[in-house]
Amino acid sequence: MAKENDHDHEHSHLDEMDIRLRTLESLLVEKGYVNPDALDAIVETYEKKIGPRNGAAVVARAWSDDAYLDRLRKDATSAIAELGFSGRQGEHMRIVENTDEVHNLVVCTLCSCYPWPVLGLPPVWYKSAPYRSRAVSEPRAVLSEFGVNLPESTKIRVWDSTAELRYLVLPKRPKGTEGWSEERLASIVTRDSMIGTGLPVEPKDQTP
Amino acid sequence: MSEVDKEVADSPPALPISDDEVIFRAPWEAQAFSMAVALNENGLFNWDEFAHELGAVIAEDTSSASEDYYRLWLRALEQILTRKSVVSVEEISKRKTEWEQAAARTPHGRPIVLE
Missing domain, CATH: 3.90.330.10 (Nitrile hydratase alpha /Thiocyanate hydrolase gamma)
Structure with missing residues (x-):
């Protein structure tokens, strides 16, 4: 059995959209345009309160x-x-x-x-x-x-x-x-x- | 072509009506949504600017699958932010690679973080 070939499965994978999202979000957070807590609060509001x-x-x-x-x-x-x-x-x-x-x-x-x-x-x-x-x-x-x-x-x-x-x-x-x-x-x-x-x-x- | 076949061929695209009330199908969709709302509130763009960008992206998109909505939303956001020089295309492409590398070196089940 080629154990090495299974190597990738032990590591994480992000799908394309997840990577694009993380890319933009991390840049905007770094530059101070958005605050991750504020983003969570917006999602919470629209999912539960409005x-x-x-x-x-x-x-x-x-x-x-x-x-x-x-x-x-x-x-x-x-x-x-x-x-x-x-x-x-x-x-x-x-x-x-x-x-x-x-x-x-x-x-x-x-x-x-x-x-x-x-x-x-x-x-x-x-x-x-x-x-x-x-x-x-x-x-x-x-x-x-x-x-x-x-x-x-x-x-x-x-x-x-x-x-x-x-x-x-x-x-x-x-x-x-x-x-x-x-x-x-x-x-x-x-x-x-x-x-x-x-x-x-x-x-x-x-x-x- | 029989009458029945003709009717099928001429029938308009179906409306994706469902009782499924899921607002966001994945965390990234919720985050893409909230980023646009937050950046608008911070004054980076007016909402009509974003709506026009989104409208243009939707009009250009040929897949027109409704499940692609937030994919197009994120693209509109990327476009408006690069045009306003908030982030550059180079920064985006470099950071994308960093996330890919971070995912590749993170053992399954652990949070993926940049170095």
Whole structure:
């Protein structure tokens, strides 16, 4: 048995991406541009603290409080910041409201601009090439792949996010939720319903 | 070509919809993400500059596989930083070799560190 040939297996191996990452990170740390602890804190924040529950709280407040809805329509960035959610990239937020006539769908055709403060980081499909192109070219087909089948009479409006301006869909409040607390309302607001590729959970389908 | 075959051939690329809610598939993806956020917060570039760089890298990429997203993200970061002379191409290539050598001399299971 050629024992020497097994030699490599006893040593570590880094894959190409790992090496590229370590290369850039170690240079930036050395030059004082980044601090490794700060990097860990950012990851922790986005993995655990920021997510679609933030957006759901905004939607539930808008459904419950007309004065808040009004502020959200006029200046979404400030109204969202009232609830403690603000962007780190200086982006502006805009609310797009679903009605009986219009359904809104959000995409970023350029890359993957996404309203991080209210939805966290985007799901895989949002960043994919098929979604980025087809949301614009055939939004109705895309929606049906997500299981959303709208009446032919409903218009679909597609909003292309940018680094400066990001959209949050305000879904229609489902019937049968009259008198619900904000907390209970927030529980039926799904991430996809705030991107436009889904609808809120119907009260009858909600698992108690 | 039968009607069915035609339908398959014409069908648009599928959306990678899944219930898998993993944000980062590997530690390096999370670190690439957080480096861009940290450098933006430190004022090294505006977020729209980074978004445009990323958009250009994505547009140039022919693989277009969605799992490649953070690979392209890291490339955009490398490009913006070399263009702004924060790091040079030579520094990157030298440091890469050092990491490769560090990995090669580190016994399996031990942390890999530069000398």
